[in-house]
Amino acid sequence: MDQKDFIIDTQSEFFTKKFQVSLTKREPINHDSYMFRFDFKNHQERLGMQAVQHIKIYGLNMKGEIVDRAYTHVFEEDGYFLIPIKIYRPNVHPQFPNGGELTPWLENLELHSDLTIKRCVGKLLYHNNQFIVRPKLNKTWQQFSTVLLICGGSGITPAYQLIRTICDNPNDNTKMVLLYANKTEQDIWLLKELNELSDKHKEQFTVHYTLDKSEENWKGHKGFVTLEMMTSIFPQPTETTIGVLCGPKPMNKLVLSLYEQFGLKKENIVKF
Numbered sequence: 001m002d003q004k005d006f007i008i009d010t011q012s013e014f015f016t017k018k019f020q021v022s023l024t025k026r027e028p029i030n031h032d033s034y035m036f037r038f039d040f041k042n043h044q045e046r047l048g049m050q051a052v053q054h055i056k057i058y059g060l061n062m063k064g065e066i067v068d069r070a071y072t073h074v075f076e077e078d079g080y081f082l083i084p085i086k087i088y089r090p091n092v093h094p095q096f097p098n099g100g101e102l103t104p105w106l107e108n109l110e111l112h113s114d115l116t117i118k119r120c121v122g123k124l125l126y127h128n129n130q131f132i133v134r135p136k137l138n139k140t141w142q143q144f145s146t147v148l149l150i151c152g153g154s155g156i157t158p159a160y161q162l163i164r165t166i167c168d169n170p171n172d173n174t175k176m177v178l179l180y181a182n183k184t185e186q187d188i189w190l191l192k193e194l195n196e197l198s199d200k201h202k203e204q205f206t207v208h209y210t211l212d213k214s215e216e217n218w219k220g221h222k223g224f225v226t227l228e229m230m231t232s233i234f235p236q237p238t239e240t241t242i243g244v245l246c247g248p249k250p251m252n253k254l255v256l257s258l259y260e261q262f263g264l265k266k267e268n269i270v271k272f
């Protein structure tokens with residue numbers, strides 16, 4: 001199929017229908033995160049979405065009200081998919097005594113319970129070596145030669161999906177450079193997977209880490225993302241460079257402005 005013929009029907013049942021999956025596993029990744037496994041009722045079913053599309057999970061907040069949040073799977077096979085999820089617990093952060101609305105519910109949900117999910121269109125879509133930015137606005141396809149990615153903490157999941165999809169596609173030579181920011185080394189998700197991808201696809205993908213708090217022997221970058229850090233690791237932007245970002249709100253605000261200072265065109269900066 002030609003890219004021009006690829007139309008995303010945002011009103012189709014695929015994107016609008018809510019359906020039930022079961023929570024079948026919840027394995028700790030670190031002090032505040034788990035890898036969740038969700039199983040379909042039908043053992044042949046898959047999410048079957050394009051790279052960088054996400055799902056919505058519905059659950060309950062402390063008041064018993066229905067809330068939904070976006071999540072990106074990092075693995076799927078017939079019948080199930082995996083999503084790493086960071087839990088925002090109550091009574092941990094003085095500014096947020098109640099913690100997050102949805103994730104404490106997900107942490108306490110009994111195994112083999114059913115929950116409601118829905119597929120979402122997303123803002124950026126990758127299909128046949130090409131990107132489409134904001135499919136909801138029916139923008140035309142744009143192909144990029146270089147993808148710069150700046151992610152914070154759990155914001156790595158959509159970036160990982162994109163990186164893996166491009167690396168797995170032998171017909172796609174898009175170059176990617178990731179700057180992944182975390183509080184501590186223990187907070188880094190998918191470290192092994194990211195390092196393996198960059199080792200295996202040296203010419204195509206490089207990954208750099210920065211930490212707020214690091215041990216003496218830490219070899220990566222230190223502190224918040226800065227323009228100097230970006231200049232030292234990213235290639236000079238061109239017309240065909242896209243900068244994507246996904247992190248906590250304050251970090252996103254900083255990164256949006258840094259990407260512009262770095263020289264990226266506004267329309268080529270996309271928040272997942």
Ligand SMILES: Cc1cc2nc3c(=O)[nH]c(=O)nc-3n(C[C@H](O)[C@H](O)[C@H](O)COP(=O)(O)OP(=O)(O)OC[C@H]3O[C@@H](n4cnc5c(N)ncnc54)[C@H](O)[C@@H]3O)c2cc1C
Nearest residue numbers: 070071072085086088089093096099100101102103154157
């Ligand atoms: C496209 C997309 C994909 C995403 N994919 C993933 C994913 O794969 N995995 C994932 O974990 N998340 C992902 N997220 C984030 C996710 O959607 C939720 O925002 C997140 O799980 C928090 O939800 P919540 O309802 O628990 O917290 P909310 O009620 O939304 O509050 C979260 C905010 O409250 C504050 N807060 C509350 N409690 C604490 C605390 N104890 N410590 C520090 N701060 C606190 C922080 O500012 C935090 O950012 C994704 C988001 C998007 C937009």
